Amino acid sequence: MEENKKIKFIQGPVEEHWVGNGFRVHTIFHPLLEFSTCISPFILMDYAPPKDFPPSDEKKGVGEHPHRGFETVTFVYSGEIDHRDSGGGGGKIGPGDVQWMTAAKGLVHEEFHSKEFTRKGGEVEMVQLWVNLPKKDKMGPHRYQGVKDKEFPRVEINDSSKARLIAGFFEGKKGPCETHTKITIFDMEIEKNKDCSISLEDKTNTLIFVLRGQVSCQNEKANEKDIIVFEKEGHRIDLRAGDKKAKVLVLSGEPIDEPVFSYGPFVMNTKEEILQAIEDYNSGKMGRLKT
Ligand code: MN
Numbered sequence: 567m568e569e570n571k572k573i574k575f576i577q578g579p580v581e582e583h584w585v586g587n588g589f590r591v592h593t594i595f596h597p598l599l600e601f602s603t604c605i606s607p608f609i610l611m612d613y614a615p616p617k618d619f620p621p622s623d624e625k626k627g628v629g630e631h632p633h634r635g636f637e638t639v640t641f642v643y644s645g646e647i648d649h650r651d652s653g654g655g656g657g658k659i660g661p662g663d664v665q666w667m668t669a670a671k672g673l674v675h676e677e678f679h680s681k682e683f684t685r686k687g688g689e690v691e692m693v694q695l696w697v698n699l700p701k702k703d704k705m706g707p708h709r710y711q712g713v714k715d716k717e718f719p720r721v722e723i724n725d726s727s728k729a730r731l732i733a734g735f736f737e738g739k740k741g742p743c744e745t746h747t748k749i750t751i752f753d754m755e756i757e758k759n760k761d762c763s764i765s766l767e768d769k770t771n772t773l774i775f776v777l778r779g780q781v782s783c784q785n786e787k788a789n790e791k792d793i794i795v796f797e798k799e800g801h802r803i804d805l806r807a808g809d810k811k812a813k814v815l816v817l818s819g820e821p822i823d824e825p826v827f828s829y830g831p832f833v834m835n836t837k838e839e840i841l842q843a844i845e846d847y848n849s850g851k852m853g854r855l856k857t
Contacts, residue, residue, distance in 0.1 A: 568800075568801040568802040569799070569800040569801060570800050570801075570802050570804070571796040571797055571798075571799065571800035571801065571802065571803050572796065572799075572800065573784050573786055573795070573796055574601075574604065574797050575601070575794075576787075576788050576792050577792065577793055577795070578791055578793075579592035579593060579594055579613070580593050580595065580596070580599065581593045585612065585614075585628050586626075586629065586677075587624075587626055587627070588619075588626035588627035588628060588677075588678060588690070589612070589627070589628070589677075589692070590614055590615075590617055591612035591613060591614045592612070592613045592614075592615065593610070593611070594612070594613055594775060594791070594793050595608070595610060596609070596610045597609045597610060597826060597833060598828070601795065602826070603826075604771060604795065604798075605773055605795060606698060606819075606821040606823075606826070607697055607747055607749065607771075607819045607820070607821065608695060608697060608698070608771070608773065609697070609828070610694075610695070610696035611693065611696070611793075612693070612694045613692075613775070613791060614690060614691060614693075615691060615790075616643075616689050616691040617689065617691070618688065619679065619684070619687050619688065619690060620687045621685060621686055622684055622685070622687065623685070624684070625684065626684055627647070627677050627679055628677050628678070630675070630676050630854070630855050632673065632674045632831050632843075632847045632852045633669035633673065633674075633675070633831045633832070634669055634671065634672035634673075634704070634831070634832045634833075634843045634846075634847075635669070635670070635699060635704040635832055635833040635834045635839075635843070636669060636697060636698050636699050636833045637667060637668045637696070637697040637698075637699065637746075638665075638669065638694060638695070638697075639666050639667075639694070639695040639696075639697055639743075639751075640659065640665045640667075640677070640692060640693070640695075641664050641692060641693040641694075641695070641732075641753075641815070642659045642660060642661060642662070642663050642664075642665075643661060643662070643691040643692060643777070644689045644690060644691040645660075645661070645679060645688060645689060645692065646658060646659070646660045646661075646682070646683040647659050647660075647665075647677055647678070647679060647680065648679070648680045648681070649665060649667070649675060649676070649677050650676055650855055651674065651675035651676075651708070651710065651855075652673045652674045652675070652852060652853025652855055653669075653708030653710065653853070654708070654710070655667060655675075655709075656710070658680055662714070662715025662716075662730075663712065663713065663714050664712075664713050665711070665712050666709075666710075666711040666712075666713070666743045666744075667708075667710055667711075668699075668706075668707075668708055668709035668746075669708065670699060670703060670704060670707060670708055670709070671704075671705045671707065671708070672843065672846060672851065672852035673853055674847075674852050674853055674854060674855060675855075693775075693777075693815065695817070696833070697745070697819075698822050698826065698833060699746055699747075700747060700822050700824060704834060704839075709744075711742075711744065713742050715730075717742050718730045718731055718732055719731045719739045719740070719741065721736060723762050723763075723764065724760075726757035726761075726762070727755065727756045727757070727760065727762035728755055729752040729753065729754040729764075730752055730753050730754070731751075731752045732751040732752055733745050733750065733751040734748065734749050734750030734751060734818075735750060736752055736764075736766075737765075747819060748767075748770070748819060749817075749818070749819040749820070750770075750816075750818045750819070751816065751817050752816050753777070753813065753815045753816070754814055754815075754816060755811060755813050756805060756806075756807040756811065756812045756813075758779070758807050758808065758809055758810050758811050758812075759806070759807060759808070759809065760806070761806045762806075762807075763802060763803070763804045763805075764803050764805070764816070765801050765802050765803075766801060766802075766818045767801070767818065767820075768798075768800060768801055769798050769799065769820070770798065770818045770819055770820055770821075771795075771798060771818070771820075771821050772796040772798075772816070773793050773794065773795050773796070773816075773817045773818075774793065774796075774803070774805075774814050774815070774817075775791075775792075775793045775815040775817070776788050776791065776792050776793075776814050777790070777813040777814060778790060778810065778812060778813035779807055779808055779811055779812035779813065780807070780808030780809075780810070780812065781806065781807055781808065781812050781814060782805070782808070783803065783804065784804075787808075798821070827839065827840055828840075829843075829844075832844070
């Protein structure tokens with residue numbers, strides 16, 4: 567009998583804002599919150615719920631800006647995003663695709679709705695997650711992983727729940743995105759009024775974000791845009807979907823037990839390293855995008 571991971575708390579978005587002119591996001595968590603230490607290695611999550619953009623000739627998104635010390639992971643659920651970075655990475659990601667960008671020693675990038683999508687207009691829904699890197703990898707090389715929807719292994723948990731494995735191990739399968747620390751990420755659909763039980767590793771920080779519908783867990787309910795944060799101990803999580811089919815994103819990872827010092831787009835271990843990052847960015851050491 568596997569021991570349950572107990573719920574620590576359930577919480578809704580902490581704020582809402584525009585990222586450039588292309589993404590209206592709800593911030594689900596960020597590094598300056600009190601509970602940020604119990605969700606390591608995950609440091610920030612922005613969710614752009616489904617939003618319609620009318621056809622336009624104007625570029626929509628966020629222009630050149632830097633990152634150092636971590637990875638940005640972008641999950642596109644609808645719409646199409648074009649990405650370019652000074653580390654040489656780039657690509658287009660559409661519905662179901664995931665982009666895992668390792669900023670590490672520092673780069674600049676831009677994220678825009680693709681030209682074709684902007685012209686036609688349509689719905690955009692996406693999640694951007696920041697994953698911390700341990701000290702030994704913060705100044706390491708860049709990496710760009712663009713993974714298509716069809717490359718993610720599907721896991722049938724039971725007759726009424728299916729997962730799509732993005733990173734790490736789950737039910738004996740391995741997700742295609744490579745990580746620096748031990749992380750498992752998958753999204754999962756549960757048919758309305760059905761139950762599902764998942765098993766994760768002990769001593770991992772685990773979060774479940776509700777994208778659609780409502781789920782109950784240990785006599786508590788989580789609604790759309792809520793995050794359920796679990797205790798580190800235990801393996802098993804039982805979920806039940808409400809009156810609508812539920813869709814959730816499951817994040818589980820081994821905590822990085824190091825100090826976090828963050829400032830805007832930089833996440834390092836100390837204040838000195840942040841000051842260095844600002845200086846390196848200003849002097850062009852993180853590169854520039856060609857116009
Ligand atoms: Mn960015």
